[in-house]
Each structure stands twice: as C-alpha cells, then as structure tokens.
Amino acid sequence: MPWLPSLKTDTPEEGFDLALKLSRMGVKKTQPDDDVRAELRAVYEKDADSLIASSQVVATNFQTVAAANNYWK
Amino acid sequence: MPWLPSLKTDTPEEGFDLALKLSRMGVKKTQPDDDVRAELRAVYEKDADSLIASSQVVATNFQTVAAANNYWK
Amino acid sequence: MPWLPSLKTDTPEEGFDLALKLSRMGVKKTQPDDDVRAELRAVYEKDADSLIASSQVVATNFQTVAAANNYWK
Amino acid sequence: MPWLPSLKTDTPEEGFDLALKLSRMGVKKTQPDDDVRAELRAVYEKDADSLIASSQVVATNFQTVAAANNYWK
Amino acid sequence: MPWLPSLKTDTPEEGFDLALKLSRMGVKKTQPDDDVRAELRAVYEKDADSLIASSQVVATNFQTVAAANNYWK
Amino acid sequence: MPWLPSLKTDTPEEGFDLALKLSRMGVKKTQPDDDVRAELRAVYEKDADSLIASSQVVATNFQTVAAANNYWK
Structure with missing residues (x-):
C-alpha cells in the first residue's frame, strides 16, 4: 500500500x-536511516x-x- | 471533542x-511533553x-x- | 473594539x-509583555x-x- | 502621493x-532610520x-x- | 529527454x-559538481x-x- | 531588451x-557588483x-x- x-x-x-x-517524509526521503533520525530527533x-x-514545514x-480538501467546507 | x-x-x-x-499544535505534535515545551518557551x-x-508560522x-473563510468577505 | x-x-x-x-500581533501573542518586546526590539x-x-513575515x-482585497483591482 | x-x-x-x-519597505517600517539602514546594508x-x-522576501x-497583474497574461 | x-x-x-x-535540482543548478554535493550531503x-x-523546500x-495535478481529485 | x-x-x-x-536577480538587485557576487558565490x-x-528561493x-503558465497543462 502506498504511504500517500x-x-x-x-x-x-x-x-x-x-x-x-x-x-516527516520530507526528512525521511533525505535521511532514510531510522537510527540516525532517532538520534537527531532526541536533539x-x-x-x-x-x-x-518544524512547525513551519507542517504549516506549509x-x-x-x-x-x-476545499478547506473541509 | 476534536481540537480542530x-x-x-x-x-x-x-x-x-x-x-x-x-x-502551537505543530510544535506540540513533535514535542508532546508539556514540561519540556514550558522550559523551551521560557527561553x-x-x-x-x-x-x-514564530510569527512567520502564524502568518502561514x-x-x-x-x-x-473566504477572507470573511 | 476588536483589533482585527x-x-x-x-x-x-x-x-x-x-x-x-x-x-507584530504574531509576536505579541507569544510575548505579551510590552517591556520585554521593547527590549528585544532595541536589539x-x-x-x-x-x-x-521581519520583512519576510510582512510579505507573507x-x-x-x-x-x-482582490489585489485592490 | 502614496508610496504604493x-x-x-x-x-x-x-x-x-x-x-x-x-x-525594502518591510524593513524600513521596522527600522525607519536611514543612517542605521545604510550601515546595516554595508554589512x-x-x-x-x-x-x-533578501531574495526570498522578494520572491514572496x-x-x-x-x-x-494576472501574471501579465 | 528533459529532466522535467x-x-x-x-x-x-x-x-x-x-x-x-x-x-534537489534547485541545489544542483547552483552547485553542479557531483562530488562537492556528495561531500556536503554527508554533512x-x-x-x-x-x-x-530541506523538508521545507520539498513542502514548497x-x-x-x-x-x-488539481490535488489528484 | 528587458531581462524579464x-x-x-x-x-x-x-x-x-x-x-x-x-x-539570482533578487540577489543581484541588492548586490549589483559582479565581483562581490562572484566572491560570495565561491563560499x-x-x-x-x-x-x-537557495533552493527554497527557487521553489518560491x-x-x-x-x-x-497554468502549470503547462
């Protein structure tokens, strides 16, 4: 099944x-290693x-x- | 009740x-710990x-x- | 009267x-203290x-x- | 005459x-002093x-x- | 064949x-040298x-x- | 001939x-000196x-x- x-x-x-x-996928596609991402996340x-x-990326x-979704009108 | x-x-x-x-929810979803967020906020x-x-995220x-809201026209 | x-x-x-x-309101809602904002502004x-x-936030x-305003056409 | x-x-x-x-007006409205802006610009x-x-602000x-301008079509 | x-x-x-x-093409057009990009990527x-x-650029x-794609509706 | x-x-x-x-024009209009831009580019x-x-500006x-171009549809 596709992720998106x-x-x-x-x-x-x-x-x-x-x-x-x-x-998060935008990060994962550049750094696919789960362990590295987990380390970075801790920081x-x-x-x-x-x-x-991060909140800026989410807002975008x-x-x-x-x-x-037509703003769920 | 949903938050949104x-x-x-x-x-x-x-x-x-x-x-x-x-x-703020964009931050909270990445850092769910209320105490950590409160500490960071103080800084x-x-x-x-x-x-x-922060104002940039709000603007977005x-x-x-x-x-x-169709710009509340 | 509302501010907006x-x-x-x-x-x-x-x-x-x-x-x-x-x-500016995006900043003020996060840091409501007028004195603190005045100090930060000086810097x-x-x-x-x-x-x-700041100009990026204004542009957004x-x-x-x-x-x-439909671009004031 | 208005600037805009x-x-x-x-x-x-x-x-x-x-x-x-x-x-530039986004900067000037926050720092109206021409001399200060000239100093900062030199840097x-x-x-x-x-x-x-700066180019990011211009792009926005x-x-x-x-x-x-309807993309000057 | 065109890349896009x-x-x-x-x-x-x-x-x-x-x-x-x-x-990635936005980076490559500014830094076309594959070896330099590979070094930078490692960092x-x-x-x-x-x-x-990077995730912000992807989001944009x-x-x-x-x-x-009309949001693949 | 105009550049745009x-x-x-x-x-x-x-x-x-x-x-x-x-x-690039967004940069050039702020720093018109070709030699200065060439030096900065090297860095x-x-x-x-x-x-x-830079890739963020290009994306914007x-x-x-x-x-x-109506997305070249």
Whole structure:
C-alpha cells in the first residue's frame, strides 16, 4: 500500500496529521536511516528553533492538504 | 471533542487565534511533553529571532484559515 | 473594539500597514509583555538578518491581505 | 502621493521592481532610520546568506504582485 | 529527454517524489559538481536543522506539484 | 531588451530556469557588483545550508512561474 494514497481526509484534524506525515517524509526521503533520525530527533525536540522550523514545514504542508480538501467546507 | 473541528471562524480575529493554535499544535505534535515545551518557551519568548520565526508560522497558518473563510468577505 | 475587525482596506498602502500589524500581533501573542518586546526590539532593529526575517513575515501577511482585497483591482 | 498607489504594473520587470520596493519597505517600517539602514546594508550586502534571505522576501512579494497583474497574461 | 517533461503525475506519491526532484535540482543548478554535493550531503544529512530546511523546500515544491495535478481529485 | 519580458515559457524545464533567473536577480538587485557576487558565490556554493536556502528561493519563484503558465497543462 502506498504511504500517500490520497490528499483527501475526512476531517481537518486528520488533515493536520497528514501534513505532519508529509513533513516527516520530507526528512525521511533525505535521511532514510531510522537510527540516525532517532538520534537527531532526541536533539532537535529540545531545541526551540528547530521545533518552530518544524512547525513551519507542517504549516506549509497543511496549506496543501487544506486546499486539496476545499478547506473541509 | 476534536481540537480542530473546523477551519471556519466567525471573525478574522478568531481566525488569527486559530492560526496561533495551529502553530502551537505543530510544535506540540513533535514535542508532546508539556514540561519540556514550558522550559523551551521560557527561553524563546525572550529571543527576538525565535519570536519572528514564530510569527512567520502564524502568518502561514493564517493564510490557510483566511482562505478557508473566504477572507470573511 | 476588536483589533482585527476586517481584512478589507481602502488602499494597498493601508493593506501593507495591516500586514505589519498582523506580523507584530504574531509576536505579541507569544510575548505579551510590552517591556520585554521593547527590549528585544532595541536589539533586532539593528540586526540586518532580523530585519530581513521581519520583512519576510510582512510579505507573507501582505499576500493574505492583498488576496482578501482582490489585489485592490 | 502614496508610496504604493497600486499593485498593477505595465510589465513583469516593473512588477519585480515593485516586489523589491515592498521588501525594502518591510524593513524600513521596522527600522525607519536611514543612517542605521545604510550601515546595516554595508554589512549584509557582503553576506551571502543575508542576500539569499533578501531574495526570498522578494520572491514572496513577487508572488503577490504577479497575481495582482494576472501574471501579465 | 528533459529532466522535467511535465508536472503531472499519476499519484500523490509520485508527485511527492517529483517535489523532491525539484528541490534537489534547485541545489544542483547552483552547485553542479557531483562530488562537492556528495561531500556536503554527508554533512547535512546528519544535521537536524538542515534536514528540516530541506523538508521545507520539498513542502514548497509539493504545493506546486499538487496544484498542477488539481490535488489528484 | 528587458531581462524579464514575460513569465511564459514553452516548457516546465524552461520555467524552472526562469525561476533560477528570478532568484539570482533578487540577489543581484541588492548586490549589483559582479565581483562581490562572484566572491560570495565561491563560499556559499560549498555551504549546504546556503544551497538549501537557495533552493527554497527557487521553489518560491517556481510557484509563480508555474502558476503563470497554468502549470503547462
């Protein structure tokens, strides 16, 4: 099964989770090693600027998912 | 009750508050520990560049919320 | 009276000022203390990279305001 | 005369110049002192990362101007 | 054969891969030397902030690809 | 002849090249001295974070160019 079968979700909340998934996949495609990512995560999850930058990526992907769902109108 | 039942708000001001909520949730989903986030917050709320970066995330999410509300026209 | 009654403005120039207001409010909602913000401002207004980052936030918010006003066509 | 009478321009090239103007105005509204800005400029115009960040602001404003002009189609 | 014959893809997942390709091409066009890029990659693939920044570029390009495909609706 | 006669291109690939041109022009308009830019380039083309930031600018400009060409549909 594909990891991204569709951009459609039933609710805004599921859409936000999909935006998170897209953001993490953007990292994973560049650094596929699970162990390395786990090490890096231990560091950046305690760094405010890294967390804000992560939230910026999620916000950008959420724009895409929200548009794909016509903003769940 | 879901934390994000809808992107619709009654007013632009409530829309801006929703953009703030989305921005913080983007951080919370990566760092779910309330105590760690509180510690980090004590630091970055006194760092101009962190605050500007936070405002950038809010601006991005506000684009999404405003579009979802047809700019409250 | 609400601080953001509408995204509509009479002119592009007023729209740019509204984008500035939204950008500053994004900071203020995270750091509500006026004195702390004044101290930080004294520093970042003399830092080129902070000023460029601020201009980026304004540009993002101006996109929203311009779209809300149908680009004042 | 207002500094931003309209987002309309006759050509894409004038539109790009308007995007530059908007980007600089985003800085000027935060740091209105001409002398301070001139000093900062002397530094950041020799800093590659500052120049790239400036180009990012211009790109964001150019999106707005281009949309306002229906991409000069 | 051109490296970018079209922005159309059959599935969202292929669209995400195309966004990755566009992001890497943005780097390659500035630094065409394969060896230099390989050296740089060895460093930034172990730097959390670089990976987050990369994911931001992918998110931006994915917006373009998704719009080009009408969000695969 | 103007450097930006139009945002229209025959192919997506030419559109990507135009996005690169816009990105570089954003730098050139701030730092017009060819020699200074050449010196800076020698540094940032070996800096992963600078290259990623450059790719971000290109991605933003490519959004504009792609929209101007109706995504070459």
